[in-house]
Amino acid sequence: xxxxxxxxxxxxxxxxxxxxxxxxxxxxxxxxxxxxxxxxxxxxxxxxxxxxxxxxxxxxxxxxxxxxxxxxxxxxxxxxxxxxxxxxxxxxxxxxxxxxxxxxxxxxxxxxxxxxxxxxxxxxxxxxxxxxxxxxxxxxxxxxxxxxxxxxxxxxxxxxxxxxxxxxxxxxxxxxxxxxxxxxxxxxxxxxxxxxxxxxxxxxxxxxxxxxxxxxxxxxxxxxxxxxxxxxxxxxxxxxxxxxxxxxxxxxxxxxxxxxxxxxxxxxxxxxxxxxxxxxxxxxxxxxxxxxxxxxxxxxxxxxxxxxxxxxxxxxxxxxxxxxxxxxxxxxxxxxxxxxxxxxxxxxxxxxxxxxxxxxxxxxxxxxxxxxxxxxxxxxxxxxxxxxxxxxxxxxxxxxxxxxxxxxxxxxxxxxxxxxxxxxxxxxxxxxxxxxxxxxxxxxxxxxxxxxxxxxxxxxxxxxxxxxxxxx
RNA sequence: GGCCUGGUGGCAGAGUGGUUAUGCAGAGGACUGCAAAUCCUUGGAUGCCGGUUCGAUUCCGACCCAGGCCUCCA
Numbered sequence: 001x002x003x004x005x006x007x008x009x010x011x012x013x014x015x016x017x018x019x020x021x022x023x024x025x026x027x028x029x030x031x032x033x034x035x036x037x038x039x040x041x042x043x044x045x046x047x048x049x050x051x052x053x054x055x056x057x058x059x060x061x062x063x064x065x066x067x068x069x070x071x072x073x074x075x076x077x078x079x080x081x082x083x084x085x086x087x088x089x090x091x092x093x094x095x096x097x098x099x100x101x102x103x104x105x106x107x108x109x110x111x112x113x114x115x116x117x118x119x120x121x122x123x124x125x126x127x128x129x130x131x132x133x134x135x136x137x138x139x140x141x142x143x144x145x146x147x148x149x150x151x152x153x154x155x156x157x158x159x160x161x162x163x164x165x166x167x168x169x170x171x172x173x174x175x176x177x178x179x180x181x182x183x184x185x186x187x188x189x190x191x192x193x194x195x196x197x198x199x200x201x202x203x204x205x206x207x208x209x210x211x212x213x214x215x216x217x218x219x220x221x222x223x224x225x226x227x228x229x230x231x232x233x234x235x236x237x238x239x240x241x242x243x244x245x246x247x248x249x250x251x252x253x254x255x256x257x258x259x260x261x262x263x264x265x266x267x268x269x270x271x272x273x274x275x276x277x278x279x280x281x282x283x284x285x286x287x288x289x290x291x292x293x294x295x296x297x298x299x300x301x302x303x304x305x306x307x308x309x310x311x312x313x314x315x316x317x318x319x320x321x322x323x324x325x326x327x328x329x330x331x332x333x334x335x336x337x338x339x340x341x342x343x344x345x346x347x348x349x350x351x352x353x354x355x356x357x358x359x360x361x362x363x364x365x366x367x368x369x370x371x372x373x374x375x376x377x378x379x380x381x382x383x384x385x386x387x388x389x390x391x392x393x394x395x396x397x398x399x400x401x402x403x404x405x406x407x408x409x410x411x412x413x414x415x416x417x418x419x420x421x422x423x424x425x426x427x428x429x430x431x432x433x434x435x436x437x438x439x440x441x442x443x444x445x446x447x448x449x450x451x452x453x454x455x456x457x458x459x460x461x462x463x464x465x466x467x468x469x470x471x472x
Numbered sequence: 473g474g475c476c477u478g479g480u481g482g483c484a485g486a487g488u489g490g491u492u493a494u495g496c497a498g499a500g501g502a503c504u505g506c507a508a509a510u511c512c513u514u515g516g517a518u519g520c521c522g523g524u525u526c527g528a529u530u531c532c533g534a535c536c537c538a539g540g541c542c543u544c545c546a
Contacts, residue, residue, distance in 0.1 A: 029546075030546090031546075038546090040545095040546060041545090043546065044546040045546080047546090084544070241477095242540085242541065242544095244541085245475085245541065245542065246543090270546065271477085271540085271546095274539080279540090279545085305495095309484070309485060309494080309495070311485090311486075313477090314477085314478080314485085315540070316485085317485095319483085321483065321484085321496095321497095322485090322496085324497095325497075326484080326495080326496080327496090328495085328496055329495045329496060330495095332495085332496090333495095336510090339509095339510080372485070372487090372493090372494080373486065373493085373494090376495085379493095379494060379495075380494090440505070442505055445506090446505095446506075446507085449506095449507080459508090460507090460508055460509070461504075461506095461507080461508085462509095463503090463504095469508095
């Protein structure tokens with residue numbers, strides 16, 4: 001099936017053509033591991049995961065690379081300010097290396113909660129210093145660099161004719177020049193490739209290089225690692241929308257002189273998760289992590305479901321109200337699937353119906369990853385009386401592979417919960433209640449039901465008597 | 473100042489040049505002693521003003537409003 005995607009480079013919806021038939025290589029700009037990734041960060045990861053799943057279901061062999069930025073780049077793109085990793089280390093009284101490991105572990109934990117398939121490769125910047133140095137050397141030989149004495153090696157963006165193409169703005173249009181720039185840079189958009197360690201303090205992370213002891217600028221890591229694991233040219237590069245102008249423009253500027261243009265065929269940028277009042281903020285306590293949602297009793301799949309109801313190129317406004325709505329919607333679907341699994345099977349999978357639904361669902365997500373439309377089809381499928389339960393179940397297995405919403409898993413767990421037999425004392429209470437009911441003593445019956453409920457079980461009446469179900 | 477998105481019912485959010493998805497919430501009903509679950513039915517929206525068109529929510533233009541990026545940020 002044809003895959004269409006919106007390419008930021010051309011600002012157009014394009015049909016995807018791989019560099020090598022049947023294969024796709026793509027790179028996601030991963031997290032800087034100095035703090036917990038919040039649910040907004042994770043939106044990007046879910047989007048990446050959907051891309052991977054759509055390619056996979058279309059028969060592609062996927063090589064997905066996502067980096068961990070564990071080297072301290074600076075808090076300002078002007079290559080000044082504090083080092084984030086060092087700040088994190090000071091905050092937590094850990095070494096920078098331990099800080100990195102701690103937040104990598106946390107990140108992967110949350111990735112798993114969201115059922116994101118792990119990338120094929122997850123390289124760390126600090127493990128690829130030599131590759132980064134090698135690229136800086138190549139750029140130096142090609143004449144793209146200059147030194148600011150006592151500061152570092154910089155990239156001269158005026159040497160790269162097409163600088164800023166991705167951001168839709170020419171060099172001359174960027175406002176950078178309006179700020180005071182006493183750093184010695186030739187152009188406001190120039191950026192560091194290699195920074196010298198300060199002479200007055202000892203950095204925890206620093207390496208030898210042909211230019212002196214120091215550390216790499218933060219853009220070069222993505223160029224170095226993507227090429228190492230995906231080849232000099234690859235198909236797709238994705239990341240948060242804020243990366244387009246600076247980070248990705250710089251990556252292109254670093255890479256194309258070395259490998260030729262176009263370096264990457266397609267670029268995709270994801271919109272942000274916003275709060276009513278704007279961005280998530282750590283200081284305001286609104287930078288929720290996936291683990292925070294779990295602590296509040298939410299299923300991570302409900303959050304994933306919320307995300308998939310919107311489009312990746314559209315900002316999404318998060319609130320607990322909308323998460324509650326998503327939770328209800330998600331649970332309703334799970335309930336219906338559980339009923340399908342419980343339904344008596346009298347027929348076999350209807351391959352004609354299966355194929356029709358399969359193709360319909362796959363085609364809407366293959367068209368620029370419209371997951372919201374796929375979820376509409378999921379509702380339609382549940383209502384479709386012409387498709388038998390077995391076929392529907394098989395289709396939901398496909399939907400789970402495609403969207404990663406773990407419908408079958410949650411439905412199976414729900415059934416298990418419902419089949420778990422109640423302990424004797426609960427059964428005794430239920431029996432008493434049944435007697436009270438038979439005597440039309442509603443007050444006693446309701447009191448007993450409340451007692452059972454308080455013990456963690458629910459009594460459900462039916463035509464044939466009652467069921468005792470463990471509360472989720 | 474430059475660039476870029478959007479403005480759709482109570483909420484979240486799709487698609488579409490010609491009956492405005494879907495979900496949640498709401499209302500009514502079936503079933504229930506009452507609940508729960510399920511099923512059925514149902515009310516309710518396209519910022520404002522022009523233009524193109526037989527017809528615009530959809531295309532074009534102006535305006536108003538909101539948000540984002542241009543500074544680390546997914």
